[in-house]
Amino acid sequence: MPEPGIAASPSHLSAPAYRRVLVVAPQPFYQDRGTPIAVRQVLEGLSQLGYSVDLLTYPVGLDIQVSGVRLVRAANPFRIKHVPVGLSAKKLLLDIPLTLALRARLSQGAYTCVHAVEEAAFPAVLLGRHYKVPVIYDMQSSLPEQLATYKGLRTTPIRYLLNRLETWLLRRADFVVCSAGLANQVRLVAPQTKLREWHYPSVMVPAEKSDADRLRRRLAIPPGVPVVLYGGTFASYQGLTQLIKAIPLVRSQVPDATFVLVGAENGSGTAVRAQAAALLQSGALRIIDRQPRHEIPGYLGLADVLVSPRLHGGNLPLKVFDYLAAGRAIVATDIPTHRTVLNEERAVLVPPHASDLARGIVSLLRDPERADRLARAGRRYAEQHLGWSGFVESLGDLYEDVHQHAPARPA
Numbered sequence: 001m002p003e004p005g006i007a008a009s010p011s012h013l014s015a016p017a018y019r020r021v022l023v024v025a026p027q028p029f030y031q032d033r034g035t036p037i038a039v040r041q042v043l044e045g046l047s048q049l050g051y052s053v054d055l056l057t058y059p060v061g062l063d064i065q066v067s068g069v070r071l072v073r074a075a076n077p078f079r080i081k082h083v084p085v086g087l088s089a090k091k092l093l094l095d096i097p098l099t100l101a102l103r104a105r106l107s108q109g110a111y112t113c114v115h116a117v118e119e120a121a122f123p124a125v126l127l128g129r130h131y132k133v134p135v136i137y138d139m140q141s142s143l144p145e146q147l148a149t150y151k152g153l154r155t156t157p158i159r160y161l162l163n164r165l166e167t168w169l170l171r172r173a174d175f176v177v178c179s180a181g182l183a184n185q186v187r188l189v190a191p192q193t194k195l196r197e198w199h200y201p202s203v204m205v206p207a208e209k210s211d212a213d214r215l216r217r218r219l220a221i222p223p224g225v226p227v228v229l230y231g232g233t234f235a236s237y238q239g240l241t242q243l244i245k246a247i248p249l250v251r252s253q254v255p256d257a258t259f260v261l262v263g264a265e266n267g268s269g270t271a272v273r274a275q276a277a278a279l280l281q282s283g284a285l286r287i288i289d290r291q292p293r294h295e296i297p298g299y300l301g302l303a304d305v306l307v308s309p310r311l312h313g314g315n316l317p318l319k320v321f322d323y324l325a326a327g328r329a330i331v332a333t334d335i336p337t338h339r340t341v342l343n344e345e346r347a348v349l350v351p352p353h354a355s356d357l358a359r360g361i362v363s364l365l366r367d368p369e370r371a372d373r374l375a376r377a378g379r380r381y382a383e384q385h386l387g388w389s390g391f392v393e394s395l396g397d398l399y400e401d402v403h404q405h406a407p408a409r410p411a
Contacts (some may be wrong), residue, residue: 003052014377021046021053021399022111022133024102024120026095028061028083029071032293033233034318035140036061038179038200039117042138043069045395054109058083060096072105073326074098084266085233099123106131113174113402119143122165123171134402137173139182141315142166174405177398179218179315181337194405196398199341200318202325202381207301215302216300218288221258226365231296232319234268239309241332242354244276246309247284249358254365262288262299300326305364308332311352316340321386327379329371331360341385346378 025039039055046053047068055069059076060083075097080090089200098120106114107239113134114344116124121137128135144162170176170190178186178320183197221227228250229246233239250257259279264272264287272287279285289297300306306323308330317336323330332338334349342349348364350356364371 011048014102015352019051020109020111021051021115022102022109023053023055023117024098024124025055025057025117026091026098026120027058029055029057030062030064032290033085035117037293037318038140040064041200042393042395045392046399048392049399050111051399054105054111056098056105058098060094060314072101076100082266085235085268086171095119099274103127106133112399121169121173125169128174129172129221134174134405136175136177136398137169139170139176139178139315141179141313142182142185144225145313169302175398175402176189179338181316194401196394196401198391198394198398199316199386200321202321202386203387206325206327206379207297209301211298212301215298219260219288219302220283221260221286225256225258226254226304227258227260227302228305228307228361228365229262229299230307230309231262231299231322232308232317233263234261234265235274237311237313237316239311239352241273241275242311242352243307243309243357244272244279244285245354246358246361247276247279249355250361250365253362257284257361257365258286259284260286260288260299260302262296263290264288265290283338296322296343297326300328303328305361306330307357307361308338309352309357310335310337313337321382324378325382327375329364329375330378331357331364333357341381346374346381348374 014203023043027036029036043053043055043066047066053069054072055073056074059073060080063071077097078093080094083090083094091300102123110131113136114124114128115138116138117138118140121135124135143166144159156307167189170186170193173193175194176186177196177198180197180199183195186193186195216223230243232238247259269287269289273280276285280287300322306326306328308317308320310317310333312335320338320341330347332342332347332349333352338349348360351358
């Protein structure tokens with residue numbers, strides 16, 4: 001991919017202004033984790049729709065090739081090489097040169113719009129007004145909810161300020177596109193804002209049985225032993241503490257049940273391993289580091305039951321889309337976020353407590369026919385509602401709306 005300062009190809013520069021998009025993603029791109037995966041899907045969708053895209057992002061991550069997409073990395077004066085999931089000092093520092101680069105891009109080029117992800121929407125809205133470029137706020141999560149997981153940001157005055165900032169943003173963005181589960185929250189505080197809610201596609205091909213067998217051998221899980229699997233980040237709101245507490249309760253009724261947690265990374269993995277040391281030693285649990293996305297179907301295919309023990313959060317985690325597409329039985333906490341795509345016909349929904357998680361898991365391990373019925377229903381739902389073509393169509397509809405309401409610009 002081109003580096004900053006390298007000229008775009010003639011075809012990129014010759015794209016008319018109404019087909020050029022500036023996507024601003026304040027993440028390490030590319031990495032196989034939630035928001036970067038979602039951003040990549042947006043880029044690939046825009047490419048398929050014939051747009052020419054500048055992606056402005058952090059100076060951290062892997063370069064990838066997407067037709068019609070030019071990678072522009074912000075400066076890295078702080079020499080940062082890794083950015084953890086969630087809020088961090090590194091992220092805040094990198095947002096400074098990212099904002100400066102955003103201003104430079106808007107002052108130099110003509111764009112259909114700015115497609116700003118998460119907190120990048122704040123400077124994008126201000127600069128978009130100045131340069132008369134419409135802004136799409138890509139709301140991957142609620143910022144106050146996300147930041148409330150940090151102790152220093154839980155006080156009432158700070159929560160009030162964060163809510164006011166989010167309300168300001170939602171009311172001033174030209175368009176908002178939000179992850180599943182967030183639409184009601186947006187409508188409540190910004191009823192006049194143009195809003196779309198989309199479901200990200202799961203384009204994973206279900207794993208072959210040979211893939212699952214290979215993983216069983218690698219993880220030393222004997223044939224026939226039931227596997228309960230979680231895949232995703234190890235952030236506290238994902239509910240892994242409750243899931244780990246549920247493991248002895250499950251094994252008291254299904255003694256050979258083996259749990260696999262996939263997605264350990266840096267400090268989060270260390271903390272979970274410390275909490276689950278006895279379970280790891282006994283062989284009841286395997287903890288696996290974060291895996292490349294192309295390896296995930298094999299892990300999902302290994303499972304008899306997939307678990308999403310999330311405690312809270314308005315946005316639906318991307319893993320649920322992959323769980324449905326994998327065609328495996330699902331146990332998830334009964335929170336509004338999960339219910340945006342899950343119900344009793346395609347999942348077991350339980351309160352977010354260890355005993356309830358254990359009850360739901362055991363009910364499926366003891367009733368394979370029910371587990372198979374739920375798994376097939378989930379797979380059908382994914383095929384009907386979570387396909388790639390439907391996502392690209394929804395992305396095209398969003399941009400048609402932008403064209404209709406944006407001021408006319410010369411080509």
